[in-house]
Amino acid sequence: MTKLTYLIPLFPLIGFLVNGLGRRMVPKSVAGLIGSASVLASFILSVLVFMEVRVDGFTAQEVKLFSFIKTAGLDIPFAFQIDQLSSLFLLIITGVGFLIHVYSAAYMHEEEPQHYARYFAYLNLFVFSMLLLVLGANYVIMFIGWEGVGLCSYLLIGYWFKNGDYNDAAKKAFVMNRIGDLGFLLAVFWMIGQFGSTSFGVIFPKVDATAPAVLTGITLLLFVGATGKSAQIPLYTWLPDAMAGPTPVSALIHAATMVTAGIYMIARSNIMYTLAPITPTVVAVIGLATALFAATIAIQQNDIKKVLAYSTVSQLGLMFLGLGVGAYTGAVFHVMTHAFFKALLFLGAGSVIHAMHHEQDIRNMGGLKKHLPITHFTFLIGCIAIAGIPPFSGFFSKDEILMGAFAHSPVLYFIGTFSALLTAFYMFRLYAMTFLGQFRGTQEQQLHVHESPAAMTVPLIVLALLAIVAGFVGVPEVFIKDAHWLEKFLAPVFAASTAKQGEHVVSHSTEYALMGGTVLAILVVMVYALKKFGNYSKTAEPATGFARVLENKWYVDEIYDAVISRPLRGFSVFLNNVMERSVIDGVVNGTGKFIQYSSRQFRWLQSGQVGSYILIMVVATVVFFIIQIFGK
Amino acid sequence: MPINYYIFLAVALFSIGVIGVLTRRNAIIVFMCIELMLNAVNLLLVAFSKMHYANAVTFNPGTTTGAEAQLFVFFIMVVAAAEVSVGLAIIVMMYRNIHSVDINFLNRLKH
Numbered sequence: 021m022t023k024l025t026y027l028i029p030l031f032p033l034i035g036f037l038v039n040g041l042g043r044r045m046v047p048k049s050v051a052g053l054i055g056s057a058s059v060l061a062s063f064i065l066s067v068l069v070f071m072e073v074r075v076d077g078f079t080a081q082e083v084k085l086f087s088f089i090k091t092a093g094l095d096i097p098f099a100f101q102i103d104q105l106s107s108l109f110l111l112i113i114t115g116v117g118f119l120i121h122v123y124s125a126a127y128m129h130e131e132e133p134q135h136y137a138r139y140f141a142y143l144n145l146f147v148f149s150m151l152l153l154v155l156g157a158n159y160v161i162m163f164i165g166w167e168g169v170g171l172c173s174y175l176l177i178g179y180w181f182k183n184g185d186y187n188d189a190a191k192k193a194f195v196m197n198r199i200g201d202l203g204f205l206l207a208v209f210w211m212i213g214q215f216g217s218t219s220f221g222v223i224f225p226k227v228d229a230t231a232p233a234v235l236t237g238i239t240l241l242l243f244v245g246a247t248g249k250s251a252q253i254p255l256y257t258w259l260p261d262a263m264a265g266p267t268p269v270s271a272l273i274h275a276a277t278m279v280t281a282g283i284y285m286i287a288r289s290n291i292m293y294t295l296a297p298i299t300p301t302v303v304a305v306i307g308l309a310t311a312l313f314a315a316t317i318a319i320q321q322n323d324i325k326k327v328l329a330y331s332t333v334s335q336l337g338l339m340f341l342g343l344g345v346g347a348y349t350g351a352v353f354h355v356m357t358h359a360f361f362k363a364l365l366f367l368g369a370g371s372v373i374h375a376m377h378h379e380q381d382i383r384n385m386g387g388l389k390k391h392l393p394i395t396h397f398t399f400l401i402g403c404i405a406i407a408g409i410p411p412f413s414g415f416f417s418k419d420e421i422l423m424g425a426f427a428h429s430p431v432l433y434f435i436g437t438f439s440a441l442l443t444a445f446y447m448f449r450l451y452a453m454t455f456l457g458q459f460r461g462t463q464e465q466q467l468h469v470h471e472s473p474a475a476m477t478v479p480l481i482v483l484a485l486l487a488i489v490a491g492f493v494g495v496p497e498v499f500i501k502d503a504h505w506l507e508k509f510l511a512p513v514f515a516a517s518t519a520k521q522g523e524h525v526v527s528h529s530t531e532y533a534l535m536g537g538t539v540l541a542i543l544v545v546m547v548y549a550l551k552k553f554g555n556y557s558k559t560a561e562p563a564t565g566f567a568r569v570l571e572n573k574w575y576v577d578e579i580y581d582a583v584i585s586r587p588l589r590g591f592s593v594f595l596n597n598v599m600e601r602s603v604i605d606g607v608v609n610g611t612g613k614f615i616q617y618s619s620r621q622f623r624w625l626q627s628g629q630v631g632s633y634i635l636i637m638v639v640a641t642v643v644f645f646i647i648q649i650f651g652k
Numbered sequence: 653m654p655i656n657y658y659i660f661l662a663v664a665l666f667s668i669g670v671i672g673v674l675t676r677r678n679a680i681i682v683f684m685c686i687e688l689m690l691n692a693v694n695l696l697l698v699a700f701s702k703m704h705y706a707n708a709v710t711f712n713p714g715t716t717t718g719a720e721a722q723l724f725v726f727f728i729m730v731v732a733a734a735e736v737s738v739g740l741a742i743i744v745m746m747y748r749n750i751h752s753v754d755i756n757f758l759n760r761l762k763h
Contacts, residue, residue, distance in 0.1 A: 629756070630755060630758070631673075631674060631755070631756075634673055634674060635674055638670055638674065
């Protein structure tokens with residue numbers, strides 16, 4: 021089966037080509053069908069691969085397709101790596117991807133055929149790039165996928181390209197990603213210089229004998245790439261703006277898959293991060309800071325998608341915290357559960373927006389519980405899952421990361437838990453304002469509120485089921501011994517790191533106490549949020565004081581504008597007005613003027629008088645003679 | 653006679669030729685001055701030829717050193733004769749066209 025791995029990314033690529041090239045010819049139904057079917061085919065193949073990989077004692081396999089770059093001393097094959105980590109990501113990407121494709125087919129039904137096909141073409145290209153990213157057996161192939169998903173993200177955020185703001189958001193995402201990608205690229209160059217190869221199989225065994233300073237440099241540069249792609253401080257501001265894209269895109273790219281690429285990359289390079297002295301601390305601190313920072317912003321947002329976007333940033337921060345403290349399994353586990361419940365929440369939000377005719381402000385919603393029963397129920401499940409209430413999936417994965425943090429340092433644990441409490445608060449605030457209380461929209465909206473079609477609700481139900489049960493693949497040791505299936509499954513990938521780290525054991529009684537305390541606190545926060553916002557009325561006056569700072573996202577965009585954009589723009593104006601006008605134009609025009617002037621002077625030499633020519637000749641000859649005779 | 657005298661004479665002849673070419677406007681005189689320069693060179697060639705021969709013959713009575721220069725002189729004379737015929741023909745054509753042999757009128761290149 022592993023020999024046929026190349027088929028997994030091939031199907032979406034074909035789907036992209038057919039829909040992309042034939043977008044003026046294929047009718048809407050066919051375009052949706054091609055888009056969804058190609059991802060379904062990949063999903064089936066991924067399941068087959070997974071069945072093979074899950075057998076005990078499976079060792080990582082490298083499938084070389086062809087030689088990609090081959091020069092003296094450097095050979096980069098176009099190769100795929102099949103192991104536990106990549107097969108798990110394959111399942112998440114193609115599985116969630118397929119559900120979102122099906123959902124999109126209904127959600128985007130108002131689009132014209134040509135744009136509809138374009139949408140599915142982009143979506144398939146995205147799936148293809150993402151599969152390349154997780155399948156690549158070296159950093160170069162990973163980088164191709166890494167750039168590909170960035171491009172698709174740009175294309176899909178700016179999908180409604182007639183709207184200037186959306187284009188700006190797309191550009192912002194692209195530029196922010198480019199900053200990170202530069203770090204990634206430098207890391208790849210450094211690795212080529214240091215190890216003479218970019219293949220995982222070559223680099224990782226050599227890491228032990230590498231100078232710690234070099235490892236720190238490489239891992240930090242890779243982490244810069246991760247902060248761009250996975251929206252961490254300081255490069256996170258593109259993700260909330262990326263909500264300009266269609267909602268299923270936000271679910272697929274900006275919640276479930278692409279933004280987890282950074283986590284995948286670090287989990288893949290885990291041995292380098294374990295051995296590098298400073299980097300894990302940096303990763304943990306940045307992750308935690310992002311988790312807390314984004315959570316505080318989410319409390320005061322009123323756009324349903326913005327709340328979810330900041331929540332995504334916050335959850336990604338939590339995953340980086342897990343990576344930083346060495347809880348690699350926990351981070352990957354959280355990627356998986358987060359993919360389910362965040363995709364569910366986004367699709368639920370999409371269903372609400374669809375029903376409300378593109379209304380996104382939760383202050384104008386409320387009371388949708390009885391109009392959208394399925395959406396309401398599944399959304400509630402998503403909220404419970406993300407808040408971390410047992411036995412829903414979010415509880416297990418978040419708990420694992422937080423326990424890893426506790427073993428490292430209780431301070432990290434308490435800050436992390438605080439951000440988890442904030443998560444519960446803003447999620448139930450969102451839920452309460454959207455579904456509970458009185459309807460606050462317009463009369464016309466109220467008349468047309470309707471439950472979404474089956475193509476949209478079925479993915480919601482499937483994702484809701486996954487959000488409930490996905491946690492059971494990683495039941496912690498305290499509950500049942502040896503029940504953490506995921507940890508055993510991923511053990512070969514993280515084996516080297518585990519051996520280096522040694523055991524951090526938290527006693528069972530402590531773990532029970534912490535867990536119980538956290539769950540209790542989350543429940544209290546949940547009840548408080550439901551009480552506070554359950555009967556929200558629109559008359560609330562504009563936010564003041566600290567709430568206002570939060571509503572304006574800590575003014576980070578404004579700070580970036582003042583610190584980076586404005587000086588840059590000022591510098592550009594300076595270059596345009598002074599450098600361009602005076603210096604460059606001066607040089608160019610000066611050259612022309614000088615040539616013209618000197619030509620006019622030299623013209624007198626060519627007078628047409630033979631006598632003067634001869635005179636010049638004679639004088640020149642005499643001068644040469646003088647030089648010849650006296651010059652020595 | 654020392655070689656210096658020949659050289660001074662040749663330089664004087666050559667300079668007269670150059671100055672004549674530069675200053676005179678009559679095409680025929682310019683032409684004559686060119687001949688003067690050529691002959692100044694011929695004079696030098698012959699003078700040096702004799703000098704080298706005189707130096708060489710004391711060591712080797714049967715030498716032919718210096719003969720090449722005299723050959724050159726004959727070449728130059730032949731070429732000069734040919735050139736004179738062409739040059740005079742040009743001057744005749746010039747006179748037919750502009751009714752003058754003043755070279756300052758011959759400035760068509762300029763316009």
